Amino acid sequence: MNILSLLKKRFYPVLAELVSDPDVLLEMIRPSQDPKFGDYQVNCAMPLGKQLGKPPREVAEEIVAQLQITDLCEDPEIAGPGFINLRIKNTWIVEQLMKSGADKRLGIVRVDTPRKFVIDFSSPNVAKPMHVGHIRSTVIGDALTRSLRFLGHEVISDNHLGDWGTQFGMIIYGFKHFAIKSDYERQPVDELSRLYKLVNQLIEYHQAKAGLADREDHILQLEQRLNEFSKAMEEAGRQKDKKAKKDRRSLESQLADAREKAALAKSIVMTVESDQALATLAAKHAEIGSAVLSETAKLHSGDEENRQLWHEFLPHCRADMQRIYDRLGVVFNVEHGESFYHEQLESVVTSLVTRGLARESEGAICMFLEGFKAPFIIRKKDGAFLYATTDLATIQFRMLEWEPDAILYVVDHRQSEHFDKLFFGARQWGHNQVELTHISFGTVLGEDGKPFKTRSGAAVGLESLLDEAVNKALSVVSENDERKPNGPELKIEERQRIAAVVGHAAIKYADLSHNRTSDYVFSYDKMMALEGNTATYMQYSYARVQSIFARGHIDVDALRTAGTPLEIAHAAERALALELLRFSEALQEVATDYRPNHLTNYLFELAKKYSVFFEHCPVLKADGPQQRQSRLRLCDLTARTIQLGLELLGIDVVDRM
RNA sequence: GCGCCCGUAGCUCAGUUGGAUAGAGCAGCGGACUUCUAAUCCGCAGGUCAAAGGUUCGAAUCCUUUCGGGCGUGCCA
Numbered sequence: 001m002n003i004l005s006l007l008k009k010r011f012y013p014v015l016a017e018l019v020s021d022p023d024v025l026l027e028m029i030r031p032s033q034d035p036k037f038g039d040y041q042v043n044c045a046m047p048l049g050k051q052l053g054k055p056p057r058e059v060a061e062e063i064v065a066q067l068q069i070t071d072l073c074e075d076p077e078i079a080g081p082g083f084i085n086l087r088i089k090n091t092w093i094v095e096q097l098m099k100s101g102a103d104k105r106l107g108i109v110r111v112d113t114p115r116k117f118v119i120d121f122s123s124p125n126v127a128k129p130m131h132v133g134h135i136r137s138t139v140i141g142d143a144l145t146r147s148l149r150f151l152g153h154e155v156i157s158d159n160h161l162g163d164w165g166t167q168f169g170m171i172i173y174g175f176k177h178f179a180i181k182s183d184y185e186r187q188p189v190d191e192l193s194r195l196y197k198l199v200n201q202l203i204e205y206h207q208a209k210a211g212l213a214d215r216e217d218h219i220l221q222l223e224q225r226l227n228e229f230s231k232a233m234e235e236a237g238r239q240k241d242k243k244a245k246k247d248r249r250s251l252e253s254q255l256a257d258a259r260e261k262a263a264l265a266k267s268i269v270m271t272v273e274s275d276q277a278l279a280t281l282a283a284k285h286a287e288i289g290s291a292v293l294s295e296t297a298k299l300h301s302g303d304e305e306n307r308q309l310w311h312e313f314l315p316h317c318r319a320d321m322q323r324i325y326d327r328l329g330v331v332f333n334v335e336h337g338e339s340f341y342h343e344q345l346e347s348v349v350t351s352l353v354t355r356g357l358a359r360e361s362e363g364a365i366c367m368f369l370e371g372f373k374a375p376f377i378i379r380k381k382d383g384a385f386l387y388a389t390t391d392l393a394t395i396q397f398r399m400l401e402w403e404p405d406a407i408l409y410v411v412d413h414r415q416s417e418h419f420d421k422l423f424f425g426a427r428q429w430g431h432n433q434v435e436l437t438h439i440s441f442g443t444v445l446g447e448d449g450k451p452f453k454t455r456s457g458a459a460v461g462l463e464s465l466l467d468e469a470v471n472k473a474l475s476v477v478s479e480n481d482e483r484k485p486n487g488p489e490l491k492i493e494e495r496q497r498i499a500a501v502v503g504h505a506a507i508k509y510a511d512l513s514h515n516r517t518s519d520y521v522f523s524y525d526k527m528m529a530l531e532g533n534t535a536t537y538m539q540y541s542y543a544r545v546q547s548i549f550a551r552g553h554i555d556v557d558a559l560r561t562a563g564t565p566l567e568i569a570h571a572a573e574r575a576l577a578l579e580l581l582r583f584s585e586a587l588q589e590v591a592t593d594y595r596p597n598h599l600t601n602y603l604f605e606l607a608k609k610y611s612v613f614f615e616h617c618p619v620l621k622a623d624g625p626q627q628r629q630s631r632l633r634l635c636d637l638t639a640r641t642i643q644l645g646l647e648l649l650g651i652d653v654v655d656r657m
Numbered sequence: 658g659c660g661c662c663c664g665u666a667g668c669u670c671a672g673u674u675g676g677a678u679a680g681a682g683c684a685g686c687g688g689a690c691u692u693c694u695a696a697u698c699c700g701c702a703g704g705u706c707a708a709a710g711g712u713u714c715g716a717a718u719c720c721u722u723u724c725g726g727g728c729g730u731g732c733c734a
Contacts, residue, residue: 338734362732390734443727449660531682
């Protein structure tokens with residue numbers, strides 16, 4: 001049941017009498033901002049008045065006169081220039097909540113016309129440690145998968161792994177030169193991961209070392225240019241010239257950037273050179289960079305030994321990654337990585353060339369797409385394919401295999417141009433029926449407002465990020481438990497179990513509660529806070545309900561099946577009850593915009609309404625069994641809504657905190 | 658240079674796609690614990706929605722320009 005769509009249904013016939021296309025007008029029915037304007041407001045009388053050449057209030061009155069809504073709403077009020085304000089009847093709210101309470105889905109009906117979605121998300125590079133950059137795609141993609149599926153859509157979640165790239169050249173090279181066989185046999189995952197890190201470190205060392213002089217030069221050049229520019233500015237008396245100031249700022253930030261990068265390069269070099277064993281290794285493998293590329297090329301061209309090693313390594317690398325997915329509770333339906341499409345790339349290029357959609361340019365095969373300055377390159381001049389090629393092959397495969405209505409790519413905003421081109425190209429290629437959408441998201445920033453990095457400038461490992469969150473959660477849970485009026489209630493193992501749930505939840509929720517299109521600042525303290533729009537606050541609200549049930553020895557099953565009517569007397573009860581019925585509106589918004597933060601916003605509103613209720617309406621000590629039973633049911637519905645809502649975001653609850 | 662995104666309270670962020678007096682949380686100030694979890698709740702204060710112009714009954718939201726920031730920009734993904 002969805003109040004908004006119900007209202008639309010009631011307004012439809014009335015508006016259809018007035019205009020040919022009432023859909024636009026129906027969109028103007030929405031929840032009221034202010035309770036004094038009722039629960040819902042209808043704003044369509046104003047534009048309609050203009051269209052029909054009548055005073056809007058008159059139009060509003062006509063609409064109201066025709067409206068069949070007495071079972072659902074009190075008498076509509078017309079206010080201001082022509083707003084129609086609706087107030088839902090308490091009897092109706094009670095009736096609906098009774099139905100929701102008896103339903104496992106809390107009254108949320110499945111969509112009439114299910115669509116088939118492929119959601120492409122997470123997509124890390126196998127064999128490289130996952131880092132903070134993977135969190136948003138993984139968490140948002142999982143939440144969308146869960147939400148759309150719950151609404152009745154068919155969803156295929158696909159982890160488009162990077163399993164065919166240079167990182168395999170790296171571990172193959174590492175395996176051939178540095179492997180400790182006994183370690184590999186005992187703990188293949190650990191050994192492969194060590195090899196990756198080692199080879200990566202050596203490559204970075206050589207790159208950094210080779211670039212050091214150039215970096216210094218570059219800094220000197222920039223310093224000189226900046227000096228000259230400033231001097232020229234002074235001489236020309238342009239100190240206040242905006243353009244000149246802007247150019248100088250740009251030079252300054254380039255310089256700062258160059259210095260930062262030089263410092264990072266120096267520290268990479270230092271780290272290796274200060275370690276005797278590493279330094280020796282680095283000297284011995286001076287050509288490691290190109291050697292790794294050639295191992296990768298051999299793998300791609302079908303070299304038997306490298307193919308065999310790849311087949312051997314891949315499951316281990318994938319297993320290593322599974323630890324993270326287990327912790328996050330993320331499951332995929334399919335995992336077709338880049339390697340899966342390897343065999344199809346040639347024919348993709350041929351197909352596009354044959355159809356005249358792609359042609360040779362400067363040695364590469366390109367698609368020149370209308371409205372784009374740079375071409376979409378699908379084959380490099382050295383003959384190698386690119387991710388553009390793989391992405392096209394992937395679309396082709398998905399269309400043939402599943403015939404989806406929509407393919408969603410949960411990938412950060414920096415790739416928006418790539419996807420614009422990809423979608424454009426795919427449509428030219430003939431895939432023009434399917435919805436192709438880039439679910440873009442912003443960057444995770446550190447507290448300094450710059451992309452979240454470790455102090456040394458490296459990406460923050462995802463595993464250590466989660467560990468840290470669980471640690472912080474443990475101290476939050478422990479501190480709270482110590483402070484309880486009757487002394488601590490939780491054993492250490494319970495605290496740890498709770499901390500694991502709370503810690504992971506905090507990370508996920510912080511991500512999901514922000515509008516995905518904006519960047520957000522990562523802060524353990526904020527995400528773990530009990531105040532504000534956090535998972536912890538939601539989980540706390542849930543736990544408070546459970547605490548009431550425990551204290552009152554409530555048989556929850558009996559409560560749900562008893563069929564005792566709800567009472568709505570107190571304003572806080574009404575506000576809570578109505579909010580409970582809005583769950584489906586929030587889910588609808590998530591599905592329309594592909595934005596989970598609509599759901600977190602809803603849950604926060606619900607939790608706040610529950611807090612007010614909790615404050616003003618004693619439950620166990622209510623006036624009489626009737627009221628007590630009614631309030632218990634409101635508590636139960638709140639807890640179940642929070643639990644289900646969080647579940648659709650991939651977040652668990654605990655009974656005690 | 659060109660393209661895309663962004664600019665909302667001291668800070669971190671929402672803002673239901675153009676609706677009525679722009680909202681939360683932190684931080685600040687003032688209140689509420691012999692009470693179902695005070696990890697909470699209530700109240701106060703805090704705004705030229707970057708700026709200017711335009712579109713209309715009505716703009717944080719749409720258009721134009723300016724300022725400020727981020728990202729991308731022919732052979733990485």
